[in-house]
Amino acid sequence: MNAHVAHHFDNAEQQFVTANLGMWLFLVTEVMFFSGLFAAYTIYRYLYPEAFHEGSRHLDIVLGTINTTVLLLSSLTVALSVRAAQLNKQKQLVWLLAATIALGAVFLVIKGVEYGHKFEEGLVPGSGFELRHPHDEAFASSSRARQVELFFAVYFAMTGFHALHMVIGLGIFITMLVLAIRGTFHSEYYTPVEVTGLYWHFVDIVWVFLFPLLYLVA
Amino acid sequence: MKEEHPSLATYWIVFAVLVGLLVVTVLVAEIKLPEDWMNLSLAMLIAAFKAVLIVLVFMHLWYRTAIIRIVAVAGVVWAFIGASLTLTDYFTRGWHEAAQPRVSVESVDRETAQGPRKPPAALEPPPAPTEGQIQPQR
Numbered sequence: 001m002n003a004h005v006a007h008h009f010d011n012a013e014q015q016f017v018t019a020n021l022g023m024w025l026f027l028v029t030e031v032m033f034f035s036g037l038f039a040a041y042t043i044y045r046y047l048y049p050e051a052f053h054e055g056s057r058h059l060d061i062v063l064g065t066i067n068t069t070v071l072l073l074s075s076l077t078v079a080l081s082v083r084a085a086q087l088n089k090q091k092q093l094v095w096l097l098a099a100t101i102a103l104g105a106v107f108l109v110i111k112g113v114e115y116g117h118k119f120e121e122g123l124v125p126g127s128g129f130e131l132r133h134p135h136d137e138a139f140a141s142s143s144r145a146r147q148v149e150l151f152f153a154v155y156f157a158m159t160g161f162h163a164l165h166m167v168i169g170l171g172i173f174i175t176m177l178v179l180a181i182r183g184t185f186h187s188e189y190y191t192p193v194e195v196t197g198l199y200w201h202f203v204d205i206v207w208v209f210l211f212p213l214l215y216l217v218a
Numbered sequence: 219m220k221e222e223h224p225s226l227a228t229y230w231i232v233f234a235v236l237v238g239l240l241v242v243t244v245l246v247a248e249i250k251l252p253e254d255w256m257n258l259s260l261a262m263l264i265a266a267f268k269a270v271l272i273v274l275v276f277m278h279l280w281y282r283t284a285i286i287r288i289v290a291v292a293g294v295v296w297a298f299i300g301a302s303l304t305l306t307d308y309f310t311r312g313w314h315e316a317a318q319p320r321v322s323v324e325s326v327d328r329e330t331a332q333g334p335r336k337p338p339a340a341l342e343p344p345p346a347p348t349e350g351q352i353q354p355q356r
Binding site: 032046086 | 224240282289292293
């Protein structure tokens, strides 16, 4: 019996499958959580299609595309880090985990820059929201402006919760990095890397849907 | 832990396909398809395909036991059931008709500021018949 198998498991494989099942169950609850947000998005886009087109035009497609690529690349480094652990490549595992953390941080920095632009342009829902129209003085107080404000409420709720998941993921990956440096993981025991990876890929999938729904409406 | 794993080449191919589909998504959004829902459906179809690729290869669901696959599929199915029931409720409340009047939103704002609105088109008398048209028999 290996030292890393807890006493209530028959063997390492049973322990590995159980941990995987637990993570998948958690991800199902996450699907439920985000499906509520997606339902809210669907209802408001159905009600105010033009406002969603208008709101989407204020988002930066270039930064959004770069961020999507960064996230996809981080998913690759996660997948490769699991593989490195399976093959007992300790150094490679440490580097790939570090690369994942770096890519996640890049994503959050770019997201922060985008949020900063929205604050400067007065596109954050609330008392500071001010949508100007070049040819229409009354536009800022029209009901269309209120509907665009609703788009940005949905935008900040969805990307905000996504970014929160990224921050949590980064925290777990930093823990994984420390454990990997200490040499905790090897070909017979890499379950924490695997299940953390599952979480990270899920967050990536959420963004895969968010990007076209928010940035590519117009 | 003796199950098979995806090869290094598989990971890189999946990544390349994901980035390729991202480029396709951005380019397709630039093309104006005849109807708005076509652009949306296409984007969601590509996103769903990307999600399936990530789930099967990156998340190793292809290589997992039946119980984990059932949990994963059940999660998506129940999310669809929950979302469908929610949306059937909201879509049958008549909010869409209230939110999308025949006249544009801006003109409603101005008209309500100026005075009473015109009666809706359905209440107006039908246009006088023009010559040459077939008249209904009385």
